[in-house]
Amino acid sequence: MIAGAPLALRADTKPILIAAGFVLVILAVGTAYTLATQGAATLLSPAYLIQQLQTGAFLGLVAAGMMLVILIGHIDLSVAWTLAAAAMTATAVGGPLALPAGLAVGVAVGLLNGIGVAYLRVPSMIFTLGVNAVLRGLMVAQTGGFAPQTAATDAMRFLGAERIAGMPVAVLVWAAVSLLTAGLLSRTAFGKALYGMGNSEAAAYLSGIRTRRVTILAFVLCSVLASLAGVMLAGYSTKAYQGMGDAYVLPAIAAVVIGGTHILGGRGRYLGTVVGVILIVLLNSVLSIMQMPEAGRQVIYGGVIIAMLLVYGRGAPTRS
Amino acid sequence: MADAALSTAPRAARGGTLALRLRQNAGLLGAIGLFVLFYGVYNLYHPRGFSQQVLIQNANEVFTIALVAMAQTVPVILGGLDLSVGAVMTLVNCLASHLVAGGPGEIGLGILACLAAGTAFGFLNGCVVVYGRIQPIIATLATGAIAIGLALFLRPKPGGKLDADLSWAMTNSLGDFAETYGLFGDGSGGGQAPWFQPIAGIPVPLVLLVLVAVGVWMPFRRTLTGRTVYAVGSAEGAAFMSGLPIARAKLAAFTMAGFFAGVGGLFLAIQTSTGNADIPQAGAYTLNSIAAVVIGGTSLLGGTGGAVASVIGALVLRAISFNFRIFDIPPLMQPLVEGLVLLAAVSLGALRALRTRNRLELFR
Numbered sequence: 001m002i003a004g005a006p007l008a009l010r011a012d013t014k015p016i017l018i019a020a021g022f023v024l025v026i027l028a029v030g031t032a033y034t035l036a037t038q039g040a041a042t043l044l045s046p047a048y049l050i051q052q053l054q055t056g057a058f059l060g061l062v063a064a065g066m067m068l069v070i071l072i073g074h075i076d077l078s079v080a081w082t083l084a085a086a087a088m089t090a091t092a093v094g095g096p097l098a099l100p101a102g103l104a105v106g107v108a109v110g111l112l113n114g115i116g117v118a119y120l121r122v123p124s125m126i127f128t129l130g131v132n133a134v135l136r137g138l139m140v141a142q143t144g145g146f147a148p149q150t151a152a153t154d155a156m157r158f159l160g161a162e163r164i165a166g167m168p169v170a171v172l173v174w175a176a177v178s179l180l181t182a183g184l185l186s187r188t189a190f191g192k193a194l195y196g197m198g199n200s201e202a203a204a205y206l207s208g209i210r211t212r213r214v215t216i217l218a219f220v221l222c223s224v225l226a227s228l229a230g231v232m233l234a235g236y237s238t239k240a241y242q243g244m245g246d247a248y249v250l251p252a253i254a255a256v257v258i259g260g261t262h263i264l265g266g267r268g269r270y271l272g273t274v275v276g277v278i279l280i281v282l283l284n285s286v287l288s289i290m291q292m293p294e295a296g297r298q299v300i301y302g303g304v305i306i307a308m309l310l311v312y313g314r315g316a317p318t319r320s
Numbered sequence: 321m322a323d324a325a326l327s328t329a330p331r332a333a334r335g336g337t338l339a340l341r342l343r344q345n346a347g348l349l350g351a352i353g354l355f356v357l358f359y360g361v362y363n364l365y366h367p368r369g370f371s372q373q374v375l376i377q378n379a380n381e382v383f384t385i386a387l388v389a390m391a392q393t394v395p396v397i398l399g400g401l402d403l404s405v406g407a408v409m410t411l412v413n414c415l416a417s418h419l420v421a422g423g424p425g426e427i428g429l430g431i432l433a434c435l436a437a438g439t440a441f442g443f444l445n446g447c448v449v450v451y452g453r454i455q456p457i458i459a460t461l462a463t464g465a466i467a468i469g470l471a472l473f474l475r476p477k478p479g480g481k482l483d484a485d486l487s488w489a490m491t492n493s494l495g496d497f498a499e500t501y502g503l504f505g506d507g508s509g510g511g512q513a514p515w516f517q518p519i520a521g522i523p524v525p526l527v528l529l530v531l532v533a534v535g536v537w538m539p540f541r542r543t544l545t546g547r548t549v550y551a552v553g554s555a556e557g558a559a560f561m562s563g564l565p566i567a568r569a570k571l572a573a574f575t576m577a578g579f580f581a582g583v584g585g586l587f588l589a590i591q592t593s594t595g596n597a598d599i600p601q602a603g604a605y606t607l608n609s610i611a612a613v614v615i616g617g618t619s620l621l622g623g624t625g626g627a628v629a630s631v632i633g634a635l636v637l638r639a640i641s642f643n644f645r646i647f648d649i650p651p652l653m654q655p656l657v658e659g660l661v662l663l664a665a666v667s668l669g670a671l672r673a674l675r676t677r678n679r680l681e682l683f684r
Contacts, residue, residue: 077607121682122666123620125401129607130663137656145652202683246600250461263455295476295597298469305462306448314453 015260015312016272022308023279030286043286050168056281057170058229058236060274063252064181065225067273068218070256071185072197073265074117074124076219079226079252081135082109083245086227087234088139091150098153099231106227107220109135114216139242147241152234160235170232177225182270194218198265255280258308347617348629350668351636354615358639365646372493372521379523380491380591382638384409386529387584388605389612389634390537390627391442391577396613398573399553399622400456404445404464405581406605410597411471412438412585417480417595420586427483434586435579441467442578446571456574464606471597478596482589490590494527495520525587529631532583536576537627545572553622580627612637615665636665 030043042048062079069076082105090102109131116127152160162169185191193214196204205211229248234240253263259276261268283304287297342349363369388405395402412434419430441463448459489500498504498520504513540546548569551559560566584605589595609630610620616633618625640661644654 116667120667123614125620126610126614126666127663129611130659130666133659133662134656135659137653137659140655141652200683205683253458254461257458263458293472293476295469295472298465298472300469302462302465302467302469305465306452306454306459309454309458309462310452313455313458315455317453 012260012267012269012272015258015308016269016275018312019258019260019272019275019279019308022304023275023282026279026282026286030282030289033286033290043289050166050171052278052281052285053171053174054168054236055285056277057168057174058233059248059251059255059281060174060277061177061225061229061232062248063255063273063277064177064270065222066252067256067259067261067268067270068181068185068194069124069222070253070261070263071194071265071268072215072218073201074215074218075253076113076128076222076226077125077249078109078113078128078132078135079222080243080245080249081132081139082106082223082226083230083233083248084240084243085109085135085139085230087230087240087244088143088148090156090231091148091152091234091240092142094150094153096153096155099155099159102227102231103224106224109227110220110223111216113223114219117219118212118215143242145242147239149239151239156231156235157238158235160232160237170236173228173232177228178270178274185270190214190217195266198262198267251280254305257313258305260312262313345617347625348632349617351616351629351632354665355632355636355639358636358643362639362642362646375526376491376493376523378638378642379525379529381642382635383525383529384584384588384591385605385608385612385638386631386634387532387580387587388609389616389630390532391580391584392606392609392613393616393618393625393627393630394549394573394576394580395456395460396610396618396620397553397622397625398456398549398570399556400449400573401610401620402445402460402574402577403457403606404441404460404467405577405609406602406607407464407467407471408438408441408578408581409585409588409605410602411441411467411474412582413589414471414474414480414595414597416586416589417475417482420482420486420589422483427486431586434589435582438582438585439575439579442575442581443571445578446574449574450567450570464602468597468599468602471595471602475595475597478594478598480589480593480595482593484593487590487593490524490528490587492524493520494522494524497524528583528587532580533628533631536579540572540576541626545569549573550623553624555623608634608637611662611666637662 027043031041034040034042062083066076066079086102086105089105090098093101113124113128113131116122116131117124120127159169159173164172185194193204193209193211196207196209197211197214201211204214226245226248230240230245233244237244255276256268256273257263257276258279259268259272259274261272283301284297287300292300363374366374368374388409391405391408392402415437416430416434419433420427421430445456445460445463448454448463449456452459485500489497495516498516504516541550545565545568548559548564548566549572551562551564552566552569556566612633613625613630614620614633615636616625616629616631618629618633640658641654643649644657649657
């Protein structure tokens with residue numbers, strides 16, 4: 001992972017280039033379809049592409065947080081209900097405190113996850129699963145199992161749905177978060193610690209990295225980004241609803257992995273995650289334009305992940 | 321910790337003192353204790369507790385998740401995870417809703433086809449992992465989507481009809497099974513033979529569960545391939561250097577997972593008499609299977625545990641929700657209680673982390 005080692009850089013960049021190439025393939029296939037059926041290249045219009053970025057912004061925020069956790073070799077399955085709980089809390093609190101309240105949910109959940117994983121050393125997969133169940137239980141008990149009646153505040157609507165000079169605010173937020181995350185990963189000690197811990201937690205610990213703190217911070221950042229996505233998504237759809245985060249967990253993991261980040265941690269570049277998000281959003285959109293039934297979508301979705309990983313995600317064969 | 325499973329030394333020389341064996345199986349013993357506690361309380365407070373009807377009903381409710389938990393166990397012992405078990409279960413469930421009907425021959429062939437389909441899908445998972453060299457967790461995430469897609473092709477809407485006799489026979493007591501098919505008769509009707517009476521009250525799903533565990537899992541874990549599964553989970557490099565058949569063990573582990581998930585899906589179809597490509601349900605089965613595996617004392621790091629322990633884990637999960645019916649916990653509070661119990665159960669494993677003197681021991 002040392003910058004300047006050309007071999008390591010090439011290995012990191014190849015997946016991103018291939019994924020970006022596949023994005024172009026999806027656009028080409030979709031355009032060919034619309035040209036044949038409607039006689040217009042709808043997919044290449046700025047309006048369509050900006051709409052895709054708007055849709056992708058929420059997934060992009062969740063995936064950015066998920067990547068931090070995956071880099072240290074963990075996973076956060078609680079983002080689904082962290083997202084929903086933040087949205088529900090924000091709409092329930094309302095007023096100027098809505099946004100801080102929503103993000104505070106993220107901080108609390110992230111601290112809980114981080115402590116469970118770093119101090120209790122429960123495997124993250126199962127601990128975050130339990131936290132997800134508890135959050136879901138809390139929200140169901142709180143809301144009675146229905147979509148809350150309270151509406152998103154103006155600030156949330158601004159972040160989620162409005163546009164500045166034709167560009168959705170959500171996309172601008174995603175861009176800002178992306179710049180910060182990329183900088184965090186490549187230019188700070190914290191970023192280097194994430195890569196180090198993903199490669200060998202014991203070695204990182206012996207090198208003086210405070211592994212527990214790094215783990216907790218990674219989980220907090222992941223949950224805060226998920227709660228930000230939740231607050232903005234509630235603004236986009238004017239209110240919070242049950243299960244609003246369920247559609248974001250596995251696509252977020254898939255986007256991170258398609259972008260070349262190793263699922264067991266230690267390797268991957270942030271740019272890849274952005275490309276992965278765009279790939280998944282475009283794939284979904286093109287398949288729905290082609291009126292592919294849900295069954296076919298699932299098969300293609302799974303097939304694409306396997307195919308991409310077969311090209312560049314293969315592990316080394318077992319030797320010694 | 322998997323050394324015990326690999327050791328070729330005679331049983332007595334393994335230092336198999338009772339204390340050691342208890343310590344090695346602390347997780348499993350804890351799970352059994354939890355199950356006895358929850359299920360005992362449930363039966364004590366149930367108006368018809370400790371009766372045959374209650375046992376049959378519960379056995380039916382437990383079977384599918386128990387099989388999916390067994391399915392999850394084998395890849396977990398290998399050091400991986402199978403995120404497709406719920407989807408494969410759903411796929412076989414939908415397939416069964418088309419095939420398991422008609423004459424006895426057709427039903428028999430249909431059942432075989434369903435089991436073969438589950439096994440084949442598991443083998444496919446194994447091929448992707450072994451020959452594609454993709455991490456199991458992400459490979460099965462993708463193949464799980466494919467399985468759900470195929471299930472939706474088979475059953476865009478819930479429906480289908482399974483053989484009614486089979487549904488009745490498989491989901492009731494052994495006595496009802498024998499009566500339906502005229503077995504073990506004494507001339508006056510099926511299931512009346514005197515020797516048969518003591519066991520006639522046992523629920524069929526329970527018998528099936530024991531048959532699968534004793535007939536498939538236990539022989540498997542004693543084979544070279546089965547032991548290699550443990551060895552790979554414990555230390556893949558060492559297993560490779562020892563000349564163990566790693567590729568075969570990985571293929572076998574995922575194939576077993578597919579088979580177990582297939583049995584679970586087939587039974588769910590027989591029990592509900594329909595096929596339903598329910599995506600949230602498939603996800604819930606997968607996640608619950610991981611929880612059951614952990615509660616049963618199998619480490620997600622691999623190398624330890626067993627499928628029978630996961631069955632106990634699944635029993636604990638179900639026994640907890642049985643109690644909701646008895647104690648009138650408001651439906652809105654149930655997900656919260658379930659979540660808290662799950663979190664508490666998995667955090668019990670934290671005791672190990674708190675006891676450790678040297679933090680380096682924790683990194684693995």
